[in-house]
Amino acid sequence: MAVQGAVASRSGLRSALPLLAPAYLWLTVAIFLPLSAMVFFSFMTDLPLSGKAWAFTLGNYAAFFSQSLYLTLLLASLRLGLEVTLWCIVIGYPAAYVLAKVLKGRSREAIFLLVILPFWSNGLVRIFSWAMVLREGGILDTALNAVLPFKINIDLMYSYPAVIIGLVHSYVPYMVLTCYLTLQAIDDSLIEAGRSLGATRLQVLKRVIIPLSMPGLVAGAALIFVPVVGSFMEPRILGGRTGTFYGTVIEDQFVAVFNWPLGAALSFILLAVVLVILAIASPVLRRAT
Amino acid sequence: MAGVQVSNVSRSFGAHKALDDVSIDFADGGFYALLGPSGSGKTTLLRQIAGFDFPDSGRISIGGESVERVPVEKRRIGMVFQNYALFPNMSVADNVAFGLSVRGEAKVVIATEVQRALDLVQLGTLGARRPHQLSGGQRQRVALARAIVTKPRVLLLDEPLGALDKALRVDMQIELKRIQREIGITTIFVTHDQEEALTMSDRVGILRDGRLVQEGPPEEIYDRPKTEFAATFLGDANIFRGDSTGNGIRLPDGTAIEAGAGPTLAAGAKASCAVRPERIGIATDTGAPDTTNDNVLKGQVSKRIFAGNNSTYFVERAGQTLKVIVQNTGADRLAEGQEVVLRWSPESTVLLPAG
Numbered sequence: 001m002a003v004q005g006a007v008a009s010r011s012g013l014r015s016a017l018p019l020l021a022p023a024y025l026w027l028t029v030a031i032f033l034p035l036s037a038m039v040f041f042s043f044m045t046d047l048p049l050s051g052k053a054w055a056f057t058l059g060n061y062a063a064f065f066s067q068s069l070y071l072t073l074l075l076a077s078l079r080l081g082l083e084v085t086l087w088c089i090v091i092g093y094p095a096a097y098v099l100a101k102v103l104k105g106r107s108r109e110a111i112f113l114l115v116i117l118p119f120w121s122n123g124l125v126r127i128f129s130w131a132m133v134l135r136e137g138g139i140l141d142t143a144l145n146a147v148l149p150f151k152i153n154i155d156l157m158y159s160y161p162a163v164i165i166g167l168v169h170s171y172v173p174y175m176v177l178t179c180y181l182t183l184q185a186i187d188d189s190l191i192e193a194g195r196s197l198g199a200t201r202l203q204v205l206k207r208v209i210i211p212l213s214m215p216g217l218v219a220g221a222a223l224i225f226v227p228v229v230g231s232f233m234e235p236r237i238l239g240g241r242t243g244t245f246y247g248t249v250i251e252d253q254f255v256a257v258f259n260w261p262l263g264a265a266l267s268f269i270l271l272a273v274v275l276v277i278l279a280i281a282s283p284v285l286r287r288a289t
Numbered sequence: 290m291a292g293v294q295v296s297n298v299s300r301s302f303g304a305h306k307a308l309d310d311v312s313i314d315f316a317d318g319g320f321y322a323l324l325g326p327s328g329s330g331k332t333t334l335l336r337q338i339a340g341f342d343f344p345d346s347g348r349i350s351i352g353g354e355s356v357e358r359v360p361v362e363k364r365r366i367g368m369v370f371q372n373y374a375l376f377p378n379m380s381v382a383d384n385v386a387f388g389l390s391v392r393g394e395a396k397v398v399i400a401t402e403v404q405r406a407l408d409l410v411q412l413g414t415l416g417a418r419r420p421h422q423l424s425g426g427q428r429q430r431v432a433l434a435r436a437i438v439t440k441p442r443v444l445l446l447d448e449p450l451g452a453l454d455k456a457l458r459v460d461m462q463i464e465l466k467r468i469q470r471e472i473g474i475t476t477i478f479v480t481h482d483q484e485e486a487l488t489m490s491d492r493v494g495i496l497r498d499g500r501l502v503q504e505g506p507p508e509e510i511y512d513r514p515k516t517e518f519a520a521t522f523l524g525d526a527n528i529f530r531g532d533s534t535g536n537g538i539r540l541p542d543g544t545a546i547e548a549g550a551g552p553t554l555a556a557g558a559k560a561s562c563a564v565r566p567e568r569i570g571i572a573t574d575t576g577a578p579d580t581t582n583d584n585v586l587k588g589q590v591s592k593r594i595f596a597g598n599n600s601t602y603f604v605e606r607a608g609q610t611l612k613v614i615v616q617n618t619g620a621d622r623l624a625e626g627q628e629v630v631l632r633w634s635p636e637s638t639v640l641l642p643a644g
Contacts, residue, residue, distance in 0.1 A: 193374035197388035211378040
């Protein structure tokens, strides 16, 4: 039986090969090769392309540990990732619930479109339009002062909240989509069964709906947390001086300082940290799902 | 435990009248079947009693307490869903414990009650399993245990056996009935399966287009249907249509059929008669004159279906196909094409108003 099973799975793999090949070929060419080059660079003293002499070194990795700045920035970025992820859950989960369980037909499609819209707009346009809203004398400031009887001064530009707002705006659709998919798969009769057993709506939410939609929450959180920790565009434009994070430092190495080896090394340290975090979290998350 | 009174309940969805002035009294401790074709309003009525949906007008009371605006979680009902609706994220025991646990019962109490409920449905050893590891019949039992463990006032069942195969269904019918007797709970059971309604319930309510057509003990509805719909929906019936003679009808060809049951109708009005297929005797036409006061019709066998313990004959007569069911007694069987005489007593004939 076991042998037969193995044979069957092997022949299954063979017939699946033509289907897998394009994806793996693409991954090899487009991701693996450049990434390997980056791993290589991260162990060099200088770029070979510039014509200068170079040698292998561990110095770029040592730099991370010798200067506390990098660690501080990494922790700040992790905190940013955590906060943005939490805000995306707080904002995205209820929206996904309403989309999946309350709205039907046309109104669902319309709201869905509004949720997806940020995806379809250019990232830079998105960020700069937030800049218009958040700065002093900007749209939010003017609008609030027009409505409120007293004078208030709203200048969120170049602040930590501005970075959070920009990132949450960019990433909340991921949370809505992943949660929507798992919530929609929950049969309405489960909710009704819970209530027929005397549970309030809140108890049904806590004991049935949230546990069953955990896979969506986890997938959304992973999709958001990882890129936010390495983000640089929103922190730089909306955060200004306060917007120095791990991601912006990496970006600086590549576009301003032209220290590609250090940038690459910092990137791989981030990758390693993220993988370690996911590995530590995965047993907990697997139990939760 | 408590009886349920539904009084003049109406509920519309847009222009569609799902329930139209329905009144039923569900006696305390009774087993009640709501029977009807799909779209008849039987599930809508069950959802009103459960509290998932509120009536537009009318009253619903459980144990004498008015509940028509009380939300489902406060009604103290137990419900079994068609798809069982077990929580896939919980074990069997946790599923059963859910109702007690949201109520804040002590852990010890919960454990004993859950075990007792699982024993009652004969699943005492499967508490640690997950719902997806159970068979359809076992899931059904878990759903039942979960619904009764909270000691609800009423047990509501929404086509609970619909997803089971035939043999398992019959087992579960017996099992369900046993459990219901054992705990003596008022039970309302929605089904579109007339056999299920007949075999399981003390009383049956037949619904059609949101209205209650007839309700009563299954024997009464079967023997004394009040409308053609009730006669044909609960069991099989031969329907003759003609003009009322007061205590029977006259068919268009002049043949009189005498009815021993049903209302007295004004002579001359349109009316019909219903006769159950197993009440009709069938014999070869010998041409002998009739000396009894039985109803007699002549016809020709067009088809015979042999089903082991009985045979069904389809007899053509004046453009109408009549159905006759005969027990297999070992006597001679009639061949297709044979001229036959059908004969049945007026007591087996129910006069019905036209419609």
